[in-house]
Amino acid sequence: MTPVGPDPAATTDRQQMDVDIACVGFGPAMGGFLTTLSRELLNPDGSPKLESSCMPGGPLQVICYERADGLGFGVSGAVTRGRGIRRSFPELDLSQIPMATAVKKEKLVYLLDPTGASNRSFALRAADKVIRTLGSLIGCRENALELPLIPSFLQKHDGFVLSLGQFNQWVGEQLTSSGLLQIWPGTPVSAPLIEERAVKGIRLADQGVALDGTPQDGFMPGMDIRAALTVVGDGPVGAVGRGIDAKFGMPAGHHYSEWALGMKMVIELPENSGLETGTVLHTFGFPEPGIFGFLYVHPDRLASVGIFIPSWFRSPVRTAYRYLQHFILHPYLWRHLRGGTLKSWGAKSLQESGRRGEPYLAGDGYARIGEGSGSTNVLSGSGVDEAWTTGTQLAEAVIELLQQKMPFTRRNLEESYVRRRRASWVDRESRVAADSRNGFPQGLISGLFGMALAGFTGGRVVIPPPTSRKIGSSLEERFGARIPPAELQKLKDEAAGRSLPLHDQIMNRCGWPEIPFDGKLLVSHQDALLTGGSVQAPPGYANHVSFLRPDVCKNCEPKLCVEMCSGQAISRGESGVPQFDREKCIYCGACLWNCRAEESGEPANVDFGAGAGGLHSTLN
Amino acid sequence: MSNGYHIVVCGSIVPDPLQTLEPIETPAGPALKNEMLLPAVLDPWAGHALYEAANLAAHAPGSKVWLVSLGVKAKLQQVMMTIAQKVSFELVPIDGPAGGFTDAHAAAALLAEAIQGIAGLDRSRLLLFGGWESASRGAGVTMQLIGERLGILDQFQGVDQLTVQPDGSFEVLERIEGGRHQVSRCQGAPALFGWATGNLPEPRNNPQIGMANMRAIMPALQRAKSAAPAAESLRYRSASPPKQQRQTRIVKNLAADEIAQEIVAWIEKA
Numbered sequence: 001m002t003p004v005g006p007d008p009a010a011t012t013d014r015q016q017m018d019v020d021i022a023c024v025g026f027g028p029a030m031g032g033f034l035t036t037l038s039r040e041l042l043n044p045d046g047s048p049k050l051e052s053s054c055m056p057g058g059p060l061q062v063i064c065y066e067r068a069d070g071l072g073f074g075v076s077g078a079v080t081r082g083r084g085i086r087r088s089f090p091e092l093d094l095s096q097i098p099m100a101t102a103v104k105k106e107k108l109v110y111l112l113d114p115t116g117a118s119n120r121s122f123a124l125r126a127a128d129k130v131i132r133t134l135g136s137l138i139g140c141r142e143n144a145l146e147l148p149l150i151p152s153f154l155q156k157h158d159g160f161v162l163s164l165g166q167f168n169q170w171v172g173e174q175l176t177s178s179g180l181l182q183i184w185p186g187t188p189v190s191a192p193l194i195e196e197r198a199v200k201g202i203r204l205a206d207q208g209v210a211l212d213g214t215p216q217d218g219f220m221p222g223m224d225i226r227a228a229l230t231v232v233g234d235g236p237v238g239a240v241g242r243g244i245d246a247k248f249g250m251p252a253g254h255h256y257s258e259w260a261l262g263m264k265m266v267i268e269l270p271e272n273s274g275l276e277t278g279t280v281l282h283t284f285g286f287p288e289p290g291i292f293g294f295l296y297v298h299p300d301r302l303a304s305v306g307i308f309i310p311s312w313f314r315s316p317v318r319t320a321y322r323y324l325q326h327f328i329l330h331p332y333l334w335r336h337l338r339g340g341t342l343k344s345w346g347a348k349s350l351q352e353s354g355r356r357g358e359p360y361l362a363g364d365g366y367a368r369i370g371e372g373s374g375s376t377n378v379l380s381g382s383g384v385d386e387a388w389t390t391g392t393q394l395a396e397a398v399i400e401l402l403q404q405k406m407p408f409t410r411r412n413l414e415e416s417y418v419r420r421r422r423a424s425w426v427d428r429e430s431r432v433a434a435d436s437r438n439g440f441p442q443g444l445i446s447g448l449f450g451m452a453l454a455g456f457t458g459g460r461v462v463i464p465p466p467t468s469r470k471i472g473s474s475l476e477e478r479f480g481a482r483i484p485p486a487e488l489q490k491l492k493d494e495a496a497g498r499s500l501p502l503h504d505q506i507m508n509r510c511g512w513p514e515i516p517f518d519g520k521l522l523v524s525h526q527d528a529l530l531t532g533g534s535v536q537a538p539p540g541y542a543n544h545v546s547f548l549r550p551d552v553c554k555n556c557e558p559k560l561c562v563e564m565c566s567g568q569a570i571s572r573g574e575s576g577v578p579q580f581d582r583e584k585c586i587y588c589g590a591c592l593w594n595c596r597a598e599e600s601g602e603p604a605n606v607d608f609g610a611g612a613g614g615l616h617s618t619l620n
Numbered sequence: 621m622s623n624g625y626h627i628v629v630c631g632s633i634v635p636d637p638l639q640t641l642e643p644i645e646t647p648a649g650p651a652l653k654n655e656m657l658l659p660a661v662l663d664p665w666a667g668h669a670l671y672e673a674a675n676l677a678a679h680a681p682g683s684k685v686w687l688v689s690l691g692v693k694a695k696l697q698q699v700m701m702t703i704a705q706k707v708s709f710e711l712v713p714i715d716g717p718a719g720g721f722t723d724a725h726a727a728a729a730l731l732a733e734a735i736q737g738i739a740g741l742d743r744s745r746l747l748l749f750g751g752w753e754s755a756s757r758g759a760g761v762t763m764q765l766i767g768e769r770l771g772i773l774d775q776f777q778g779v780d781q782l783t784v785q786p787d788g789s790f791e792v793l794e795r796i797e798g799g800r801h802q803v804s805r806c807q808g809a810p811a812l813f814g815w816a817t818g819n820l821p822e823p824r825n826n827p828q829i830g831m832a833n834m835r836a837i838m839p840a841l842q843r844a845k846s847a848a849p850a851a852e853s854l855r856y857r858s859a860s861p862p863k864q865q866r867q868t869r870i871v872k873n874l875a876a877d878e879i880a881q882e883i884v885a886w887i888e889k890a
Binding site for chain 2: 618
């Protein structure tokens with residue numbers, strides 16, 4: 001019935017519950033869906049406007065399950081134009097949403113390398129030299145050049161800055177206080193229920209199991225929630241969306257080829273930071289040319305500061321945490337951040353394939369919304385508002401189908417939901433963006449050129465897509481010119497012997513300065529896990545990360561899953577097979593797309609399932 | 621007992637203790653910085669009391685559990701989404717501050733008043749449960765004060781185990797100094813139990829329980845009365861978090877002696 005393995009509850013009663021609409025994942029897309037739907041559930045006299053088919057005479061039964069322990073535990077510092085959100089809330093008062101504010105000042109900044117350690121091409125070094133030589137004549141100060149213009153497709157000046165956690169919490173409060181629908185955090189969904197070619201609902205994760213999934217005392221099989229419609233909004237690494245992909249495949253020519261890891265800190269700024277509320281900085285050039293950064297200033301002296309490490313950043317040294325610290329220490333930013341305090345920290349994988357990563361948007365009994373449905377615009381770097389809008393589009397379609405008493409078949413959903421989406425600004429702009437990032441695998445300059453080309457020609461002229469899907473160079477390829485082979489081997493052996501990732505040793509050797517820990521803002525990675533949101537792993541759930549074919553892992557070097565793991569939850573095991581510690585996992589999903597098995601055409605060797613727990617912070 | 625118990629659990633909410641909490645001075649007295657931004661949880665001590673209440677009710681047919689909770693309504697709603705899938709209860713919400721600086725006497729007065737207002741509550745079957753201590757009200761006297769206001773004479777604090785005897789009386793294990801338990805007996809309801817940790821694990825999430833609970837919880841929250849605990853009797857001279865210096869190293873399976881040696885060495889070095 002489902003695309004999952006042996007059922008540990010085969011000999012136990014697995015309970016079942018019927019609802020009309022089962023929703024998976026509470027993010028901005030689901031917020032948009034439920035907000036729009038909830039307004040059409042009751043007549044003014046309190047009678048049901050849309051009647052339930054599973055509870056005849058009653059109102060529509062809508063239930064949403066979210067994996068994280070709270071509705072506000074999403075991770076994303078967001079600046080958004082908010083076109084779709086404002087359409088849902090025409091009288092939106094940002095002061096009602098904690099940490100939200102209008103964009104007042106927006107800058108695009110090229111960061112030079114003050115350390116001399118970053119891996120810059122000859123052309124980029126030459127450009128840096130010219131910029132430094134011209135110095136203040138062209139506005140270069142603090143090792144940075146503020147660009148005089150921001151391309152129109154990148155501008156967010158009419159938008160607002162959000163903490164996605166606070167925004168989700170605010171939306172969730174509005175929805176649940178109505179009592180019209182139910183949203184349950186802390187409830188991972190393990191798989192879609194698929195019968196023949198139709199999705200019939202979802203299966204919740206088993207509880208009372210050992211880490212390997214075997215039932216223990218108090219075993220409680222995950223309940224089957226059967227529904228006429230399953231709304232899939234569990235993001236790019238969600239178990240239900242990926243289960244549906246595994247069963248139905250992807251449309252021809254579509255694939256999840258590009259990803260990024262976004263890692264951020266929420267920082268309480270020092271009193272004299274000099275940063276105005278509503279300031280938005282977009283940066284590029286440092287800590288490595290392929291790493292983009294941001295700084296958004298919220299009210300009450302809070303700022304979101306973060307970086308994106310894309311999948312085409314091929315360095316096997318890809319520690320987002322240390323790079324983030326170097327980013328914060330860049331003189332252009334540090335002059336504002338020095339004396340600040342780390343309030344929260346987090347990371348998430350971003351599905352950056354855009355329209356090329358769009359799965360089937362609808363099928364019999366299901367529809368997909370949000371980031372996992374390929375809604376992120378990879379040219380404008382915008383995802384929250386697009387995701388929200390896809391949710392509202394699906395809700396409008398569902399209301400239409402329910403009013404006309406039409407079933408949720410693939411055809412009906414395509415003619416209602418997909419048609420709406422195709423006719424909207426979300427789809428129109430995603431077509432422009434589809435090939436805008438093709439140049440980045442060749443380097444920063446060709447990447448920026450490709451973005452400009454696509455942006456200014458409306459996507460009519462683009463750089464051809466890359467032919468290789470390689471996600472990581474070897475250490476020798478990347479660092480052979482800087483570190484002699486014998487020394488490189490010694491570093492590898494030392495890291496393997498101590499079950500540590502390699503990145504710190506390699507970065508130190510390449511000239512990256514040590515981080516001057518201050519106990520407030522610059523803290524160790526493990527301290528960030530505890531002070532920046534606190535990671536939780538409730539007992540009774542199975543490990544949600546496992547390594548499928550041990551031999552593949554044993555022979556894999558460098559182990560990118562270890563290097564990229566945001567919480568240091570994956571370490572080098574003694575046998576060569578990585579070890580997973582769910583008590584440190586923040587559910588970023590980076591291990592899923594950093595498995596090198598896929599480079600050789602094999603399926604990923606990492607199984608990333610439905611997991612409970614993760615970060616406990618609403619500031620992100 | 622054939623008719624079961626009427627178990628009232630007093631359980632307020634607190635900011636998630638895993639967060640960094642920072643007291644600040646406000647015109648109204650001390651408060652937590654950005655409290656409304658912080659995730660809230662059911663007070664962990666009260667959580668144990670609630671799970672013990674649900675377990676006792678499950679073994680005594682005819683029993684019913686109420687959760688009387690003081691907190692900001694939006695935060696109460698948030699916490700209900702976390703706990704309402706675990707055990708069946710009826711919520712009696714009081715919309716008021718729960719920042720941890722409320723006078724225990726004032727909080728007890730509000731909670732006692734709410735309990736007295738519960739329709740159909742049978743005092744002869746009443747068991748009053750709560751946390752022995754509180755993650756926010758460390759004075760540890762709120763439950764005792766509620767009991768006094770309700771005239772409940774049999775009170776037990778630091779309870780780890782409550783066993784119903786064949787004759788309907790209770791055997792109670794209370795924590796005492798030296799890591800030991802005092803064994804007491806009482807005739808039965810009405811009685812008050814301030815729970816320590818009890819012996820039960822956190823119940824699993826059960827969607828059917830959640831769905832049934834929420835049908836009553838949301839209307840109850842919508843009807844929640846606002847209440848401001850009286851503040852005249854208590855003045856804070858100052859409030860500050862404990863000084864701390866964090867230097868974390870996560871190691872598993874280390875012997876207790878080795879951990880102790882490492883900590884001693886670290887203290888000597890500091």
